Amino acid sequence: MMDADYTAQEKAALITWHLALGEGLQTRDIVKLTGLTRQGAWELMQHLSRVIPIYQDDTDTWAVCSMLELEYAGV
Numbered sequence: 001m002m003d004a005d006y007t008a009q010e011k012a013a014l015i016t017w018h019l020a021l022g023e024g025l026q027t028r029d030i031v032k033l034t035g036l037t038r039q040g041a042w043e044l045m046q047h048l049s050r051v052i053p054i055y056q057d058d059t060d061t062w063a064v065c066s067m068l069e070l071e072y073a074g075v
Helices: 008-020 027-034 038-048 067-072
Strands: 054-056 061-064
Touching: 008 027, 008 038, 008 061, 027 038, 038 054
Parallel strands: none
Antiparallel strands: 054 061
């Protein structure tokens, strides 16, 4: 459930926490958790992907890259 008083940083932290727990989140899930628009949720995830190893697959699910995926990417 989304708290209307969450700051942008708190929204980012909330989503990061869900991802850290191994959850895959579709953009619509991020919208529900944060109260952002679909475009806002996508932009949040783009910003997060600059600093944490996450990706969006072809089912619109955002997830954390596994160590094997990072090795393959040369990270």
